[in-house]
Amino acid sequence: MPNIENPTEKSLAELGINEPSAVEAEFARVRERFDRQIVLPADEIRNLMLREAWVGSESDPATSLRNFWVGRKSGVLTLITDNWLRKAPPSLKGVVGKQFNELKSHIERKLGEQRQRLEAEADQITLAHDHIDLSLPGVTRPIGSHHLIRQVFQEIEDIFVSIGFSVVEGPEIETPYYNFEALNIPEFHPVRDDMDTFYLDLPKGAPTPLLLRTHTSPMQIRTMEKRKPPVRVIVPGKVYRRDNPDATHSFIFHQVEGLAVDADITFCDFTGTIEYFVKQFFGPGVKTRFRPSYFPFTEPSVEFDVSCIFCGGSGTSAGGGTCSKCKGAGWIELFGAGMVDPAVYGFVNYDAKTVSGFAFGMGIDRLAMLKYQIDDIQVFFQNDVRFLRQFP
Numbered sequence: 001m002p003n004i005e006n007p008t009e010k011s012l013a014e015l016g017i018n019e020p021s022a023v024e025a026e027f028a029r030v031r032e033r034f035d036r037q038i039v040l041p042a043d044e045i046r047n048l049m050l051r052e053a054w055v056g057s058e059s060d061p062a063t064s065l066r067n068f069w070v071g072r073k074s075g076v077l078t079l080i081t082d083n084w085l086r087k088a089p090p091s092l093k094g095v096v097g098k099q100f101n102e103l104k105s106h107i108e109r110k111l112g113e114q115r116q117r118l119e120a121e122a123d124q125i126t127l128a129h130d131h132i133d134l135s136l137p138g139v140t141r142p143i144g145s146h147h148l149i150r151q152v153f154q155e156i157e158d159i160f161v162s163i164g165f166s167v168v169e170g171p172e173i174e175t176p177y178y179n180f181e182a183l184n185i186p187e188f189h190p191v192r193d194d195m196d197t198f199y200l201d202l203p204k205g206a207p208t209p210l211l212l213r214t215h216t217s218p219m220q221i222r223t224m225e226k227r228k229p230p231v232r233v234i235v236p237g238k239v240y241r242r243d244n245p246d247a248t249h250s251f252i253f254h255q256v257e258g259l260a261v262d263a264d265i266t267f268c269d270f271t272g273t274i275e276y277f278v279k280q281f282f283g284p285g286v287k288t289r290f291r292p293s294y295f296p297f298t299e300p301s302v303e304f305d306v307s308c309i310f311c312g313g314s315g316t317s318a319g320g321g322t323c324s325k326c327k328g329a330g331w332i333e334l335f336g337a338g339m340v341d342p343a344v345y346g347f348v349n350y351d352a353k354t355v356s357g358f359a360f361g362m363g364i365d366r367l368a369m370l371k372y373q374i375d376d377i378q379v380f381f382q383n384d385v386r387f388l389r390q391f392p
């Protein structure tokens with residue numbers, strides 16, 4: 001319901017207009033009113049439309065204003081056509097028509113301009129919205145890092161690769177043949193007791209039992225089966241033993257196997273290689289020594305020791321007491337190794353008379369614990385980020 005008087009709802013006669021000048025004056029008033037409204041900001045237009053409510057105010061203010069003035073059914077221009085132009089006496093028709101055309105083109109031009117302005121503004125807003133500011137900081141996600149064991153693998157690989165070794169990997173599930181027999185460890189050999197491990201539950205009639213490898217040494221066999229000498233490989237990987245967990249034992253741990261076989265490899269090549277590795281890994285200050293040992297697949301077999309990294313080999317701690325790490329010995333046992341037992345060559349069709357070589361198997365967890373002064377092997381497997389973050 002219109003709540004203020006709207007002159008365009010009446011005819012000119014009803015408004016008491018019967019002279020051309022009065023017609024012009026009335027048109028001028030309408031135009032003034034339009035000019036006042038078209039410049040209003042959106043919220044004022046909305047209020048105005050609600051107040052006057054001559055046309056629907058349900059759409060946005062600019063559309064309401066447009067409907068109010070040029071709406072086909074009851075816009076001001078339609079009302080003027082119906083009430084003023086059509087009903088004008090012949091004497092005023094000319095002036096009313098002329099005034100109407102002027103008003104109409106004025107209103108349409110202004111509304112057109114307004115529409116363009118609003119569209120440009122809307123474009124501006126979308127543009128601003130879509131604008132990507134490359135100077136803003138990005139979404140930073142926490143970046144992971146390599147596990148310390150993986151890092152130590154990498155250090156060891158780098159050292160051996162630099163002296164001509166290549167890196168190979170093998171299966172963690174093995175047959176007894178590769179894990180034991182071909183390494184000169186027959187069934188019922190007592191060293192199997194040290195390596196008791198996890199066997200897989202297989203259906204009856206399976207062609208061979210399977211077990212989680214107890215060392216990386218099976219890869220010595222697999223490599224020699226595939227390659228003819230010269231062979232120089234290292235094999236990083238996981239191994240499993242049925243050990244009860246404590247500060248130095250875990251049922252899963254890591255080894256790097258090494259194997260070098262060629263026409264004339266001597267014990268000197270072997271000790272020289274190990275010494276080079278140990279000095280690269282722990283630093284030039286450490287000393288190495290070897291002691292006789294026993295492995296069925298190496299002959300002679302040795303245990304390599306390094307001078308204690310904690311007390312510098314003196315056996316005495318900084319406080320004057322006995323070094324707790326080497327228990328006063330000044331040496332720490334590092335890993336087992338030896339010259340490849342000729343019996344092993346028989347399993348891989350190498351001629352034991354013409355080739356010789358050495359092999360070693362180091363416990364990586366142990367090396368990492370010594371180098372980074374970690375006193376519990378379990379931390380490698382617990383994956384506590386407070387530990388992992390210390391080795392980014």
Ligand code: PHE
Binds near residue numbers: 217295337361
């Ligand atoms: N495989 C042996 C172990 O796990 C280590 C070793 C490897 C010894 C190679 C000699 C040669 O104890």
